Amino acid sequence: QKEVEQNSGPLSVPEGAIASLNCTYSDRVSQSFFWYRQYSGKSPELIMSIYSNGDKEDGRFTAQLNKASQYVSLLIRDSQPSDSATYLCAVNRDNNDMRFGAGTRLTVKP
Amino acid sequence: GAGVSQSPSNKVTEKGKDVELRCDPISGHTALYWYRQSLGQGLEFLIYFQGNSAPDKSGLPSDRFSAERTGGSVSTLTIQRTQQEDSAVYLCASSFKVGGPTEAFFGQGTRLTVV
Numbered sequence: 001q002k003e004v005e006q007n008s009g010p011l012s013v014p015e016g017a018i019a020s021l022n023c024t025y026s027d028r029v030s031q032s033f034f035w036y037r038q039y040s041g042k043s044p045e046l047i048m049s050i051y052s053n054g055d056k057e058d059g060r061f062t063a064q065l066n067k068a069s070q071y072v073s074l075l076i077r078d079s080q081p082s083d084s085a086t087y088l089c090a091v092n093r094d095n096n097d098m099r100f101g102a103g104t105r106l107t108v109k110p
Numbered sequence: 111g112a113g114v115s116q117s118p119s120n121k122v123t124e125k126g127k128d129v130e131l132r133c134d135p136i137s138g139h140t141a142l143y144w145y146r147q148s149l150g151q152g153l154e155f156l157i158y159f160q161g162n163s164a165p166d167k168s169g170l171p172s173d174r175f176s177a178e179r180t181g182g183s184v185s186t187l188t189i190q191r192t193q194q195e196d197s198a199v200y201l202c203a204s205s206f207k208v209g210g211p212t213e214a215f216f217g218q219g220t221r222l223t224v225v
Binding site (some may be wrong): 045049 | 123143145148151153155160165166202203205212213214215217218219
């Protein structure tokens with residue numbers, strides 16, 4: 001079992017819709033959770049971090065964490081074509097060992 | 111430095127040659143990671159350093175790959191007897207400064223092409 005699992009996609013949504021990206025992780029002692037965005041040909045960049053169960057909102061982005069289910073999600077409201085990218089879920093395990101999922105490719109169609 | 115610095119940014123090498131990739135992490139970061147990304151693929155974990163030690167080397171694909179970190183700072187990833195399947199972007203990231211945030215920051219990567 002991989003430490004961090006994501007659906008590779010591609011996920012395609014129309015402009016203005018909500019995009020929902022999901023991630024599960026295997027290590028129950030994980031404490032910190034992150035979403036990164038990677039545009040084609042570029043390095044990943046951090047867009048959201050979440051540390052506690054529940055929702056965390058930042059503009060059009062909402063991260064959701066459920067530690068009991070070992071599940072993290074990212075919602076993108078009012079999706080824009082500029083949101084088209086690969087989204088990587090990352091989990092920081094107890095000893096500051098950061099592991100990434102393979103990423104979900106999102107396409108937002110105008 | 112202000113960010114994670116990797117060198118070279120591009121490397122073309124002949125099959126069978128050895129290559130060294132360098133990563134200079136953000137000053138004070140104790141954790142350093144090497145990932146590999148083939149064209150159109152996700153991140154593939156290679157190795158993780160905490161200080162100078164590597165608690166997890168499980169991602170190194172073969173014994174042709176090795177990495178070291180000295181002084182708790184700069185790391186080098188060495189690939190011996192390169193093969194065409196080693197062609198990829200090699201990404202380095204660093205994280206965790208005591209009292210600071212725990213997210214990882216990436217360098218711009220080294221694009222390795224084996225011909």
